[in-house]
Amino acid sequence: MRSSAPLLRVRDLSVTHADAAHPSPQQVSFDVHAGEVVILMGPSGSGKSTLTLALNGLIPQSVEAEMTGTVEVGGRDTRTTPVAQLSTDISMVFQDPDSQLVTGTVLDEVAFALENLLLPASEVLERAEDALRRVGLWHRRSWNPDLLSGGGRQRLAIACALAMRSRVIVLDEPTANLDPQGVADVYAALAALTTDGRERAIVLVEHNLEAALRFATRAIVLDGEGRMLWDGPARDVLEEHAAELEELGVWGPRSPAELTRHDGSEAQHAAITVRELVVEKRGATVLSIPALDIVAGSFTAIVGANGAGKTTLLQALGGVVAPPRGTVMIGELDAGRASPRALSSQVGFVFQNPEHQFIAHTVREELAHGLRLQRVGSAEIDARVDEMLDRFGLRYRADEHPFLLSGGEKRRLSVGTALITRPRVVALDEPTFGQDRARALELLSLLQDLQRSGTTIVVVTHDLDLVAAYATHAVLLDAGALVAAGPTAEVLRESGLTSGGSADAEPAASATPAGTLSQKAPLPGHPTHQSWDADAPLPGPSATPHSPATEPTPTDPYAAAPASARFWLHHLNPLAKIAAVLPAMALLVATRDLLTPAVFLVLSYLLVLTGARLTRRATALLLLGMPIGVAVLTVGFGVWVAPGQVAGTGAVLTIGAWTLHAGALVIGLATALRLGAILALALIGGLTTSGPDLVRAAVQQLRVPYRIGYTALAAYRFVPRFGYELSVIRAAHRVRGHGSRGWGGGRGPVARLVRGWGYVVPLLASGIRHAERVALSMDARAFGAHRTRTERHLVPWRTRDTVFVVAVALASAVVFTATFPWQL
Numbered sequence: 001m002r003s004s005a006p007l008l009r010v011r012d013l014s015v016t017h018a019d020a021a022h023p024s025p026q027q028v029s030f031d032v033h034a035g036e037v038v039i040l041m042g043p044s045g046s047g048k049s050t051l052t053l054a055l056n057g058l059i060p061q062s063v064e065a066e067m068t069g070t071v072e073v074g075g076r077d078t079r080t081t082p083v084a085q086l087s088t089d090i091s092m093v094f095q096d097p098d099s100q101l102v103t104g105t106v107l108d109e110v111a112f113a114l115e116n117l118l119l120p121a122s123e124v125l126e127r128a129e130d131a132l133r134r135v136g137l138w139h140r141r142s143w144n145p146d147l148l149s150g151g152g153r154q155r156l157a158i159a160c161a162l163a164m165r166s167r168v169i170v171l172d173e174p175t176a177n178l179d180p181q182g183v184a185d186v187y188a189a190l191a192a193l194t195t196d197g198r199e200r201a202i203v204l205v206e207h208n209l210e211a212a213l214r215f216a217t218r219a220i221v222l223d224g225e226g227r228m229l230w231d232g233p234a235r236d237v238l239e240e241h242a243a244e245l246e247e248l249g250v251w252g253p254r255s256p257a258e259l260t261r262h263d264g265s266e267a268q269h270a271a272i273t274v275r276e277l278v279v280e281k282r283g284a285t286v287l288s289i290p291a292l293d294i295v296a297g298s299f300t301a302i303v304g305a306n307g308a309g310k311t312t313l314l315q316a317l318g319g320v321v322a323p324p325r326g327t328v329m330i331g332e333l334d335a336g337r338a339s340p341r342a343l344s345s346q347v348g349f350v351f352q353n354p355e356h357q358f359i360a361h362t363v364r365e366e367l368a369h370g371l372r373l374q375r376v377g378s379a380e381i382d383a384r385v386d387e388m389l390d391r392f393g394l395r396y397r398a399d400e401h402p403f404l405l406s407g408g409e410k411r412r413l414s415v416g417t418a419l420i421t422r423p424r425v426v427a428l429d430e431p432t433f434g435q436d437r438a439r440a441l442e443l444l445s446l447l448q449d450l451q452r453s454g455t456t457i458v459v460v461t462h463d464l465d466l467v468a469a470y471a472t473h474a475v476l477l478d479a480g481a482l483v484a485a486g487p488t489a490e491v492l493r494e495s496g497l498t499s500g501g502s503a504d505a506e507p508a509a510s511a512t513p514a515g516t517l518s519q520k521a522p523l524p525g526h527p528t529h530q531s532w533d534a535d536a537p538l539p540g541p542s543a544t545p546h547s548p549a550t551e552p553t554p555t556d557p558y559a560a561a562p563a564s565a566r567f568w569l570h571h572l573n574p575l576a577k578i579a580a581v582l583p584a585m586a587l588l589v590a591t592r593d594l595l596t597p598a599v600f601l602v603l604s605y606l607l608v609l610t611g612a613r614l615t616r617r618a619t620a621l622l623l624l625g626m627p628i629g630v631a632v633l634t635v636g637f638g639v640w641v642a643p644g645q646v647a648g649t650g651a652v653l654t655i656g657a658w659t660l661h662a663g664a665l666v667i668g669l670a671t672a673l674r675l676g677a678i679l680a681l682a683l684i685g686g687l688t689t690s691g692p693d694l695v696r697a698a699v700q701q702l703r704v705p706y707r708i709g710y711t712a713l714a715a716y717r718f719v720p721r722f723g724y725e726l727s728v729i730r731a732a733h734r735v736r737g738h739g740s741r742g743w744g745g746g747r748g749p750v751a752r753l754v755r756g757w758g759y760v761v762p763l764l765a766s767g768i769r770h771a772e773r774v775a776l777s778m779d780a781r782a783f784g785a786h787r788t789r790t791e792r793h794l795v796p797w798r799t800r801d802t803v804f805v806v807a808v809a810l811a812s813a814v815v816f817t818a819t820f821p822w823q824l
Contacts, residue, residue, distance in 0.1 A: 005075070006031035007168050007201050008055065008090070012069035014226075015050050015059055024226030025051050027069070032168065034199035039212050039234055041205075042222030043248050044408055044439060048205045049095075051222075052172045053776075055203065056090045057083040062779045073168060084785030087113065090168040091161030092780040095176045097153035098721070099773030100160070102714040104692050106132065106148070107141040108793075109156055110163045113781035115790040117164075124792060131163035135189045146720075150306050151182025155189050160781065162193070169193075170203045175211070182306060183462075187211045209238070223248060271296035271425055271456040272317050277327040279312055279480075287312045287480045294425075294458060294473075299451045301467040301488070302460045304477035310460040311352075311429055313477065317458060318427040319343040320731045330425060340734050341373050348418030349735045350428040354410040355762050356725075357732035358402040363394055363413055366402050370421040388416045403765055408439050415443065425456045432466060444470055468492065569611035569688040574697045576801035577685035580808035585678050587812055593822040594666070597673035599815050601626075604680035612687045626680070630672045638668030691716040697795040707784050714774050718767070725766045729759050 009031050014023035024047035032038055040048050053059040057078035060067045071078040074089040094100055103109045110128040119127075132138040135155040137148075145153055154174050161169050171190075175183040190202065191214060206212045219237040221230045229244075230237050238245065270293035279287040287309040294300050294317065302310045316323040319335035328335040330346045338346075351357050360366040367388050371381045389395040392412040397405060402413055411431075418426055426447070432440040448470055451457045461467060467474055467488060474491040476483040484491045569577070588597055608614075608622070638660065646663030653660040692713055699709040 006033050007074065008032035009072040013054060013071060014068045015047065015054055016066040018064060025222055026226045028228050030220060030231055032201045032203060034201055036218055037202045037216045038218045038220060039204050039206060039216045040220050041250050043224050043250055046222040046224055047226035048222065049172050052170050052205060055170055056092050056780060057081065057086045058776055058780060062776055083779050084782040087164060087780060087782045089166055090170060091164050091166040093157045093161055093171040093174050094773065094777060095173040096773060097150060097157050099770060100157045100777040101145045102717060102774065102778060104144055106137055106143050106145055106156060109145055110159050111792060113160060113164050115792065116782035116785050118786050118790055121790055121792045124790060127163045131159040134162055135159045149182060151185035154186050158189055167200045169200065172205045183211060191215045269296050270294060273329045275327060277316060277323055279316060285480060289482050292482060292485055294456060296456055297451065297454050298473045299448065299457045299471050300473040300475060301471035302475045303467060308477040309480040310477055314427055314429055314458065314460045315731065318347045318349045318735060320349055320735045343735060344370055344421060345374055346424055348421060348423040348426045350414050350418045350431060351732050352429040354414035355403060355765055356729050357414055358762060359733055361401055362399050363402055364398045366413060367416055367420050370417060374421060384420055388420050392416050425458065426450065427458045429460045431459055432463060567611060567613040569684065570613060572804055573795055573797050573801040574685060574689040574694040575701055576805050577689060580805045581681040581684055583809055584681055584812040587816050588674050588677050591674065592670060593819060594670050594673060595822045596815065596819040597677040599819065600677040601673060601680050604677065604684060608683055608687060626676055630676050633672035633675065634665060634668040637671045638664040641667050693795055696793055700791060700795055701797055706789055718770060725763055726759060729762050
């Protein structure tokens with residue numbers, strides 16, 4: 001029986017963003033009661049995501065926007081109740097799982113919000129274990145979240161919401177970034193929540209209705225202006241308003257007629273030929289394709305689970321990341337040695353994130369760039385650009401910066417830049433990602449028209465409904481290996497893949513959603529991708545379940561570290577290591593002799609080699625790299641010494657009128673040793689201290705506000721992402737011809753500077769967006785709810801830390817005193 005008091009009450013809600021002409025959503029009212037699973041539907045621009053942010057107070061408290069009407073959660077007004085307090089009643093799971101991760105282990109991630117709420121450490125562990133067991137991740141609690149699959153990271157985000165025991169869980173397109181197996185994992189977890197007997201409600205924004213309808217009880221539909229159209233039982237709304245939903249451009253359950261596969265071109269010669277393609281990253285083979293032909297005039301879909309090598313193959317086919325020479329031929333063009341200009345004339349490439357490939361300052365210039373690269377005449381450039389602007393509805397934005405366009409407009413512009421040069425092949429990475437029904441079908445119809453006119457279309461996609469409906473050919477990858485390739489129907493049938501409308505659907509709690517890469521039978525010679533089982537042990541650091549009582553004691557920060565006393569530097573407080581080496585570094589700055597830095601260098605090496613946990617490679621690098629570095633710096637600094645300063649010393653090398661004196665080398669050696677010694681001292685802490693431990697020590701010992709410390713920790717986690725983003729942006733600019741003559745071409749410093757400057761704007765835009773998403777996620781998880789937080793990982797200052805600081809200080813004083821005569 002429905003409870004009389006709703007968990008969530010929305011009345012006349014309207015939200016207007018600063019740059020918006022009208023509110024979206026507008027005048028929306030509804031209640032959500034315990035036990036309900038509500039799907040929020042509507043076309044792009046209807047305000048679905050905005051609405052989710054208003055439900056838990058992120059709008060207007062964290063995201064600036066004008067809000068009218070009221071939202072109450074558990075009887076509390078979201079406008080006036082701090083977000084951190086609301087988080088105990090309503091939890092948020094965002095679209096991008098990576099933007100929700102701020103700690104270094106799966107267990108710490110779930111504990112993060114609970115620690116912000118100042119819960120006792122024992123209760124934090126109890127709740128974290130319960131939540132992780134519910135989503136099947138308890139056995140991976142010590143893993144770095146980055147090691148989980150996309151579906152695993154999203155299940156982790158759901159566990160974070162469960163641990164807070166909020167009665168309302170809001171999910172904004174939680175499967176948008178996931179492959180079909182990840183979608184299955186997430187929906188199995190959500191389906192389990194609806195049958196666990198606890199009184200909670202779920203509000204869900206989702207395009208994948210086949211999966212969501214397995215347990216949804218209700219649907220709310222918004223129109224293009226953000227007004228509520230229908231609110232009722234989910235299946236009734238979808239069945240009674242199917243035609244209107246289609247007209248709105250809202251994804252609905254696919255009908256068999258809609259999935260009729262279109263036949264492609266009869267041409268059978270290859271547009272792209274692959275032979276013995278092997279791609280390695282960091283010494284590991286990530287892709288191995290003995291032979292593959294992409295049929296000319298085909299619509300070829302590359303499918304497979306996350307990590308299968310789909311994007312790697314697509315980028316090799318398009319020459320985005322140059323493959324080994326002779327392995328990929330685009331017609332007669334070798335993708336491994338072709339110039340950006342030659343590649344762009346044959347292949348139009350569309351990246352998943354449109355911003356990665358933008359290089360001009362206006363929409364018009366963005367479209368004209370490829371034509372100018374091909375040296376097309378000005379008149380024809382203007383005509384073709386105007387045609388493309390009209391074709392994609394961008395004429396009124398022609399003089400604006402590409403980064404100022406909406407998400408849909410950016411996607412259309414990225415496709416336009418690929419099509420305008422009329423290439424023989426168009427390659428697209430997840431072309432329908434984040435698109436509503438209308439925009440996705442518009443793009444797919446355009447691609448199909450191009451394919452029918454003879455253009456070869458190659459797409460990477462997770463959507464098997466798209467494959468069945470549009471692809472003439474399919475390529476299936478698994479773990480970097482080619483499993484099957486050929487006409488779509490044959491690949492789907494022989495590999496056991498299913499698409500929407502499959503009659504093989506299982507009950508909700510364990511069902512694989514429509515459009516997944518489920519396998520009915522193992523493929524000979526290839527591992528199958530099994531779905532997770534919440535009750536079965538998962539591979540990980542431990543296969544034995546633990547209870548909170550058997551967890552490492554919360555007050556021991558080093559319980560998870562190796563117990564061996566041999567690595568004693570790792571057991572010291574990070575601040576002790578900093579305090580010990582800073583005076584020695586200051587002394588080294590003041591010295592000019594050879595002996596003092598040499599002694600400090602040797603002593604630092606002894607500490608690192610005897611007290612740090614090093615790999616063989618790191619040890620070899622230390623032992624060989626430092627001498628080589630000192631030698632190179634000695635010569636480098638010696639060359640720049642003024643000849644008059646060392647004229648009285650012997651000549652080592654004479655070239656014309658220039659002479660390198662022995663005294664110059666001595667001065668260079670002293671400088672090189674000084675820099676080497678300072679670096680070696682820095683390695684004492686750098687090689688034995690983790691970022692999280694340093695932040696915790698600063699918060700606990702130096703009383704740095706934890707909001708500052710943990711914000712820095714979230715930023716620390718983002719550093720590796722910058723490298724990945726930069727590599728993608730560089731590849732995208734290469735395929736756009738950024739690097740050809742007149743666009744930063746050449747290998748000189750000026751050319752590199754020009755190319756590098758072109759990476760700055762998209763890299764900054766990506767970083768800012770990620771920072772904004774992480775900030776919202778942290779706010780939604782009670783960050784800043786109290787002046788302090790529960791610290792499960794204590795990093796105390798012990799007697800051994802004091803002893804270490806004093807011992808290093810005394811040793812530094814002794815060394816400096818003993819070598820003082822040589823410093824004069």
